[in-house]
Amino acid sequence: MATRAGDGPSAPFHVTREEVAAFAERRHRPVVRVGYDVTLSTEKSIAVLALLSHGDWQPQVLGAIDAANDVALRFLEDRAAVGRRLGRSVGTEGLVVASFLHATSRALDPFPHRHNVVANAVVDGFGERRALDGRAPCTSTRRQRRRWRRRPCGGSCRRS
DSSP, X not given: OOEESSSSTTOOEEOOHHHXXXXXXXXXXXXXXXXXXXXXXXXXXXXXXXXXXOTTHHHHHHHHHHHHHHHHXXXXXXXXXXXXXXXXXXXXXXXXXXXXXEEEOTTOOXXXXXXXXXXXXXXXXXXXXXXXXXXXXXXXXXXXXXXXXHSOOOTTOOOO
16 A cells, blocks of 8 residues: 655655556556547647747747647537437537647657647537547548548648
């Protein structure tokens, strides 16, 4: 059992490696998915410009990244905000999203990107709360990727 490393309610706990291993063995993954992390990022050159520029450039570039994030979320909301009712897909009133900006990569390089936490809860056309149909976002983005790949690609376009 975890023990306090000192006196008082704010003293940290000591947890042994064996206790962590035993917890991991007992733990069962939750049956429900509470949300999705939709991460939107830019090319490295834009990221460097956004975080290392001075004057009016930096707010303009970061504003453009925010605007692109908003467009992408509207696209996702238009095509993937779907619930399930009696085994069928039903329309919803939209998505609930919390969005926040990370300024660096895991390696601490300048890399502004947005994490958009999409709640796994929608209100359907009948006014009832439902789970988001998790197949819709994946199907929508896969379909868009296939369309993008079929389009002729100019010299400035890069597939990743």
